[in-house]
Amino acid sequence: LDFRTIIAKRRSGEAHEERELRMLAQGAADGSIPDYQLAAWLMAAVLRPLTTQETAWLTVAMAESGQRLDLTGLPQPCLDKHSTGGVGDKTTIVLLPLLAACGVTVVKMSGRGLGITGGTVDKLESVPGFRMDLSPAELLAQASRFGLAITGPTAELAPADRALYALRDATGTVASVPLIVSSILSKKLAGGAKNLVLDVKCGSGGFMPTFDAARELAQALRQTGELCGLKVRVALTDMTQPLGRAVGNALEVEEAFEVLSGEAGGRQRQAAQLQAEGGKPAAGRAASPSDGVEIAREAIARGHALHKAEEWFVAQGASGSRGSWGLPRARLQTEIPLAGEGGWIARLDPRAVGEAAVLLGAGRKTKTDAVLPAAGIECLAEVGDEVRPGHKLFRIHAETEEAAQAAQERLAEAVGVHSERVPPPPLILETF
Amino acid sequence: LDFRTIIAKRRSGEAHEERELRMLAQGAADGSIPDYQLAAWLMAAVLRPLTTQETAWLTVAMAESGQRLDLTGLPQPCLDKHSTGGVGDKTTIVLLPLLAACGVTVVKMSGRGLGITGGTVDKLESVPGFRMDLSPAELLAQASRFGLAITGPTAELAPADRALYALRDATGTVASVPLIVSSILSKKLAGGAKNLVLDVKCGSGGFMPTFDAARELAQALRQTGELCGLKVRVALTDMTQPLGRAVGNALEVEEAFEVLSGEAGGRQRQAAQLQAEGGKPAAGRAASPSDGVEIAREAIARGHALHKAEEWFVAQGASGSRGSWGLPRARLQTEIPLAGEGGWIARLDPRAVGEAAVLLGAGRKTKTDAVLPAAGIECLAEVGDEVRPGHKLFRIHAETEEAAQAAQERLAEAVGVHSERVPPPPLILETF
Numbered sequence: 001l002d003f004r005t006i007i008a009k010r011r012s013g014e015a016h017e018e019r020e021l022r023m024l025a026q027g028a029a030d031g032s033i034p035d036y037q038l039a040a041w042l043m044a045a046v047l048r049p050l051t052t053q054e055t056a057w058l059t060v061a062m063a064e065s066g067q068r069l070d071l072t073g074l075p076q077p078c079l080d081k082h083s084t085g086g087v088g089d090k091t092t093i094v095l096l097p098l099l100a101a102c103g104v105t106v107v108k109m110s111g112r113g114l115g116i117t118g119g120t121v122d123k124l125e126s127v128p129g130f131r132m133d134l135s136p137a138e139l140l141a142q143a144s145r146f147g148l149a150i151t152g153p154t155a156e157l158a159p160a161d162r163a164l165y166a167l168r169d170a171t172g173t174v175a176s177v178p179l180i181v182s183s184i185l186s187k188k189l190a191g192g193a194k195n196l197v198l199d200v201k202c203g204s205g206g207f208m209p210t211f212d213a214a215r216e217l218a219q220a221l222r223q224t225g226e227l228c229g230l231k232v233r234v235a236l237t238d239m240t241q242p243l244g245r246a247v248g249n250a251l252e253v254e255e256a257f258e259v260l261s262g263e264a265g266g267r268q269r270q271a272a273q274l275q276a277e278g279g280k281p282a283a284g285r286a287a288s289p290s291d292g293v294e295i296a297r298e299a300i301a302r303g304h305a306l307h308k309a310e311e312w313f314v315a316q317g318a319s320g321s322r323g324s325w326g327l328p329r330a331r332l333q334t335e336i337p338l339a340g341e342g343g344w345i346a347r348l349d350p351r352a353v354g355e356a357a358v359l360l361g362a363g364r365k366t367k368t369d370a371v372l373p374a375a376g377i378e379c380l381a382e383v384g385d386e387v388r389p390g391h392k393l394f395r396i397h398a399e400t401e402e403a404a405q406a407a408q409e410r411l412a413e414a415v416g417v418h419s420e421r422v423p424p425p426p427l428i429l430e431t432f
Numbered sequence: 433l434d435f436r437t438i439i440a441k442r443r444s445g446e447a448h449e450e451r452e453l454r455m456l457a458q459g460a461a462d463g464s465i466p467d468y469q470l471a472a473w474l475m476a477a478v479l480r481p482l483t484t485q486e487t488a489w490l491t492v493a494m495a496e497s498g499q500r501l502d503l504t505g506l507p508q509p510c511l512d513k514h515s516t517g518g519v520g521d522k523t524t525i526v527l528l529p530l531l532a533a534c535g536v537t538v539v540k541m542s543g544r545g546l547g548i549t550g551g552t553v554d555k556l557e558s559v560p561g562f563r564m565d566l567s568p569a570e571l572l573a574q575a576s577r578f579g580l581a582i583t584g585p586t587a588e589l590a591p592a593d594r595a596l597y598a599l600r601d602a603t604g605t606v607a608s609v610p611l612i613v614s615s616i617l618s619k620k621l622a623g624g625a626k627n628l629v630l631d632v633k634c635g636s637g638g639f640m641p642t643f644d645a646a647r648e649l650a651q652a653l654r655q656t657g658e659l660c661g662l663k664v665r666v667a668l669t670d671m672t673q674p675l676g677r678a679v680g681n682a683l684e685v686e687e688a689f690e691v692l693s694g695e696a697g698g699r700q701r702q703a704a705q706l707q708a709e710g711g712k713p714a715a716g717r718a719a720s721p722s723d724g725v726e727i728a729r730e731a732i733a734r735g736h737a738l739h740k741a742e743e744w745f746v747a748q749g750a751s752g753s754r755g756s757w758g759l760p761r762a763r764l765q766t767e768i769p770l771a772g773e774g775g776w777i778a779r780l781d782p783r784a785v786g787e788a789a790v791l792l793g794a795g796r797k798t799k800t801d802a803v804l805p806a807a808g809i810e811c812l813a814e815v816g817d818e819v820r821p822g823h824k825l826f827r828i829h830a831e832t833e834e835a836a837q838a839a840q841e842r843l844a845e846a847v848g849v850h851s852e853r854v855p856p857p858p859l860i861l862e863t864f
Contacts, residue, residue: 007604011478039468040603043475046443171472172439 003027003037010044018057025061025160028167035167042164042173050178052220056227058178062186063228065160069136071107071192074144078105080193081275082184084217085117087205087350087357088242088379092120092150093256094272097309100147101299102276107143108150109157109191113363113371116205116354118252121152124316126249126373128326131317146315147308157190180207181220185228195231197275198222202429203240205350211236211429222432235274236429241348241383244268248362248376248397250327257322260306267382267427273297274428328374330397334404335380336411342388345381347416353377356410360396360403372399377407384424387417435465435473442476450489457493457592467599474596474605482610484652488659490610494618495660497592501568503539503624506575510537512625513707514616516649517549519637519782519789520674520811524552524582525688526704529741532579533731534708539575540582541589541623545795545803548637548786550684553584554795556748558681558805560758563749578747579740589622612639613652617660627663629707630654634861635671637782643668643861654864667706668861673780673815676700680794680808680829682759689754692738699814699859705729706860760806762829766836767812768843774820777813779848785809788842792828792835804831809839816856819849 006020024041027033050058071078079099083089096106110132113119124130134142134151142149155162161183168174188196198221201207202214218234225232237243244267246255258264259272276296299305310321318325357363361372378395381387394411398404438452456473459465482490503510511531515521528538542564545551556562564584566574574581587594593615600606620628630653633639634646650666657664669675676699678687690696691704708728731737742753750757789795793804810827813819826843830836 004602004604007475011475011604034467034602036467036471036599037603039471040475040605043439043443043472044479044604047476047479167468170436170466171469172436172443172476173472 003033003041007037007041007044010041010048013048015051016054016057021054021058022061025058025065028163029065029160031163038164038167039171039173042168042171042179045179046173046176049176052223052227055178055182055220055224059182059185059189059224059228062158062160062164062182063189066158066190067136067156068190069107069139069157069192071105071140071194074105074107074140075147076105077195078107078193079195079197080106080108080188080191081197081199082188083199084201084207086201086239086243087116087118087354088244088247088252088268089118089201089271090123090244090246090252090256090268091199091271091275093123093253094259094268095275096148096150097260097312098272098276098296098299098305100312101304101308102295104147105143106148107139107191109153109187110150111153114367115365116351116358116363117207118247118249118363120150122371122373123249123252124150126327127253127313127318129317129319130313134316142315146311148312150316158186161186177217177220180217181224184221185225185230188230189228193230196225196233198232198234199271199275200234200236201239202236203238203350205242205354206239215430218430218432233431235431237271237274238425238427238429239350240425242350242353242379243271245378245380246376247353247357247379248360249371249373250329251376251378251397253325253327257306257309260300260309261303261322262300270427274431330372330374330376330399332396332398332401332404334396334398334408335392336394336396336408338387338389338391338393338415338417339412340389340417341419342391343386343417343419344422345383345385345387345415346418346422348379348381348383349414352410352414353379356407356414359406359410360398375399375403377411382424384422386421435459435469439469439473439476442473442480445480447483448486448489453486453490454493457490457497460595461497461592463595470596470599471603471605474600474603474611477611478605478608481608484655484659487610487614487652487656491614491617491621491656491660494590494592494596494614495621498590498622499568499588500622501539501571501589501624503537503572503626506537506539506572507579508537509627510539510624511627511629512538512540512620512623513629513631514620515631516633516639518633518671518675519548519550519786520676520679520684520700521550521633521703522555522676522678522684522688522700523631523703523707525555525685526691526700527707528580528582529692529744530704530708530728530731530737532744533736533740534727536579537575538580539571539623541585541619542582543585546799547797548783548790548795549639550679550681550795552582554803554805555681555684556582558759559685559745559750561749561751562745566748574747578743580744582748590618593618609649609652612649613656616653617657617662620662621660625662628657628665630664630666631703631707632666632668633671634668635782637674637786638671647862650862650864665863667863669703669706670857670859670861671782672857674782674785674811675703677810677812678808679785679789679811680792681803681805682761683808683810683829685757685759689738689741692732692741693754694732702859706863762804762806762808762831764828764830764833764836766828766830766840767824768826768828768840770819770821770823770825770847770849771844772821772849773851774823775818775849775851776854777815777817777819777847778850778854780811780813780815781846784842784846785811788839788846791838791842792830807831807835809843814856816854
C-alpha cells in the first residue's frame with residue numbers, strides 16, 4: 001500500500017477504506033509517512049471532506065495509535081466533557097465536582113490555552129501546588145477514590161492526533177469539520193470515554209463564529225461519536241460575549257468557587273448546570289434532563305459540590321480550602337467606567353476582551369509563551385444590562401502600567417451601548 | 433508574510449498576488465519554506481487551480497529562482513522546443529539539425545526518461561562519446577559556432593521547479609494543468625527561450641490520454657507562455673501509437689538519421705517537419721507555415737540537415753559520421769510475426785509497447801534505474817497497415833532471453849487486427 005495512492009483517492013474524492021485510514025494514523029504516529037505526504041492528504045481532506053463513516057474510522061485509528069486509558073474498573077457511570085473553547089469559559093472547574101457530587105465519575109484530560117481561548121491547564125496551574133501532570137495510574141487511583149481527576153495533555157495518548165494537529169496548524173488545514181471532529185473524539189476515545197457531553201460555542205469568542213457552522217460541527221461530533229460507540233450529548237451555547245464575569249486564570253478559579261458555593265448565579269452557573277443536565281442522562285443516572293438539572297441544583301444548594309471541589313483540589317496538590325488556595329493577585333487593579341452616554345449594553349465582544357486578556361499576559365500569542373496567572377479582566381456588565389454614564393464596565397488586573405494601558409485601549413472597542421432596551425442573548429441555543 | 437496565509441488563500445480560492453508566488457518559488461528553491469507547507473499549497477493548487485495570470489507569475493518566479501541563460505548574443509533567431517513526451521518520439525534529434533540547417537539557432541535542455549516515456553538525454557547518451565553535460569559556457573559557445581547545442585538538466589536553472597517537481601511526484605499533485613505548465617515553461621524561460629514550439633501528445637502513450645485534456649494543456653501553455661513574453665506555437669499530435677518505427681535509445685538515434693538523410697519518410701519525418709513549420713514563423717524567418725515546411729523539406733533533400741547533424745554530433749563528442757557512430761547493438765534480435773488471422777492493424781497501443789521496452793531495459797521503472805542503450809523494439813507495422821498471417825509486427829532487441837520473452841508477452845497485448853480496412857489516424861490533430 002503506497003500512501004500516494006491514498007492521497008490520490010482523497011484528491012479525487014473517492015471513498016477511503018478503513019485500512020487506509022489506519023495506515024494514515026499509524027504512519028502519522030510513528031513517523032513512517034513523511035510530513036509532506038501527510039500535509040498533501042490533509043489539504044485534500046479539507047477540500048474533499050471525509051464522510052461521517054470515514055471520520056469515525058479515522059477517529060478510532062487515531063485513538064488506537066498509542067496507549068489507551070481503561071476506565072472500566074472505576075465507579076460507574078463515567079463521563080467525559082469537552083468544550084470547543086471560549087473566553088471566560090471555566091465550566092470544567094465547576095462541572096467536574098458538581099458531577100462527582102452527584103455520583104458521576106469524571107476523568108478528564110485538558111489542554112493549554114492559545115490565542116483568545118483559555119485552557120483549563122493554565123487555569124488550574126494558577127492554584128499553588130495544583131498538579132496537572134498526573135500519570136495514568138495516579139489519574140485512575142484518584143478518580144476511583146474521589147470520583148474525579150484531571151490532567152494535562154500526554155504524548156502517549158493518540159500520538160497520531162498530536163502529529164496531525166501540529167501539521168494542520170502549520171499548513172492551513174485546521175478548518176475542516178471532519179478533521180476537527182476526529183481530533184476531539186480520538187483523544188476522548190483514547191482517554192477511555194464512553195459517555196461524553198460536548199459544549200460547542202457559537203460566536204466571535206469561539207472556534208465557530210456562526211450558528212450554522214457551530215451546528216454543523218455539533219451534529220458531526222454527535223454522529224461520528226455514535227459511530228465510534230460513544231454516547232454523546234451536545235449543547236450549542238452562546239459565545240457572543242464572555243461566559244461569566246472573570247477572564248484570566250486565577251480570576252476564573254475564584255469565580256468557579258463562587259458558582260460552586262452558590263454565591264454566584266448568572267450564565268456561568270447556568271452553563272455548568274446545562275452540562276450536568278446533559279451529562280447525567282448520557283451516563284444513565286437521571287431519567288430526564290430536568291431531573292438532572294434538579295439534582296445538580298441541589299448538589300450546589302446543599303454544599304456537596306463545594307465540598308467535592310475542595311476534596312479534589314487537595315487531592316491534586318493544592319493546600320487550603322475555598323477562599324484560601326493562595327491564588328496570586330496582580331500588582332494593579334483598574335476599573336474602567338463607561339465613557340459615553342448611558343443605555344443598554346448591546347455588544348460585549350468576547351474576541352476583544354480575549355485579546356485584551358492576552359495583552360495582559362493572561363493568554364498566549366504563541367505556544368511557547370508563558371502566562372501570568374493573576375492577570376485578567378473582570379467584566380462588570382453583560383449584554384442587556386442597563387448602564388449609566390460612569391458605570392464600571394471592567395476591572396483590569398495587570399502586572400504593569402503598560403499592559404493595563406494596552407488592555408484598556410483594546411477594551412474600549414469591545415463595548416457597544418444602545419439607547420433602547422436590549423434583551424440578553426439566550427445562553428443555550430440548542431441541545432440534542 | 434507568513435506562508436500559511438498564502439496556503440489559506442489557495443485553499444479558499446482567493447487570487448494570489450505576484451509577490452506571494454515569488455515567495456513560494458524562492459522558498460522552494462532555497463529551502464526556507466518547509467516541504468510540508470509546500471505540499472499543502474500544491475494540493476490546494478490541484479483542487480483550486482491557478483488562473484492563467486497566476487500561472488504566469490509563478491512561471492516567471494520559478495525561472496528567476498536560479499541562474500538564467502542569456503541567448504541574446506547568439507545568431508538570431510533562436511528557438512526552443514518541448515514535447516510532453518511519448519513512445520518513440522525522437523523528434524528533438526531530427527528537429528535540432530533541421531532548424532540549424534535552416535538558419536535557426538537552437539539551444540535545448542533535455543531530460544531523462546521515466547516509465548514508458550523516453551528521454552532525449554538517454555537517447556543521445558547511447559552514442560559513444562556524446563556529452564550531455566555541457567556547461568552554460570560550452571552550450572553558448574557551441575550554439576554560436578554550429579547553431580545548435582543540447583545538454584541535460586542542470587541544478588542551477590529553475591531550482592524551484594526541481595524542488596516542487598520532486599514534491600509533486602511524492603504527494604500525488606502532478607495532475608494539474610497550471611502546475612504542469614509552470615514546470616515546463618519555467619525551465620524554458622530560465623534557459624533563455626523567447627520562441628518556443630510545443631508538441632502536446634494526445635493518446636495512451638502520452639501524458640494526456642484524451643483530446644480534451646491535451647487541448648486544455650496546449651491552450652494553457654500557449655496563453656501562459658504569451659503572458660510570460662514567449663512566442664509560442666503549439667501542435668497537438670497523435671500518441672495513440674508509437675511515433676515512427678523505433679522505440680529504444682540507440683534504435684531511435686538510428687531512425688533519426690534515416691529521417692535526416694531522407695531515407696525514412698513516415699510519421700516521424702512528418703512530425704519533425706511540422707515542428708519546423710511551426711517554429712520558423714515563431715522565430716520570424718518564414719512568412720507563412722507553408723514556407724517553413726518547404727524550407728525544411730529542402731534542407732533534408734539537399735543534405736544540409738544531415739550535414740548539420742554530423743557537425744553537431746562531433747561537436748558534442750561523438751566520433752564518426754552517419755552510420756558509423758559506433759551505436760551499440762543488443763545481443764538478441766527476435767522478430768514477432770502476427771499470430772492470428774490477417775486484416776488491418778486497428779490498434780498498436782503505445783503504452784503496451786512502451787512497457788515492453790521498459791521490460792527490455794530501454795526505459796526506467798524508477799528514477800535511479802540504469803537503461804540499456806541498445807535494447808528496444810522496432811514496430812514493423814502501423815495502424816491502418818494491411819497484414820497477412822505471419823506478417824512481422826515487431827523486432828525485439830534484447831540483452832537476455834528472459835527480457836525478450838517478457839517483452840514478447842507484453843507486445844502480444846499491444847496489437848489489434850480488424851477484418852475491415854482501418855484508416856491511419858491523423859498525426860496532426862490541431863495547431864495554433
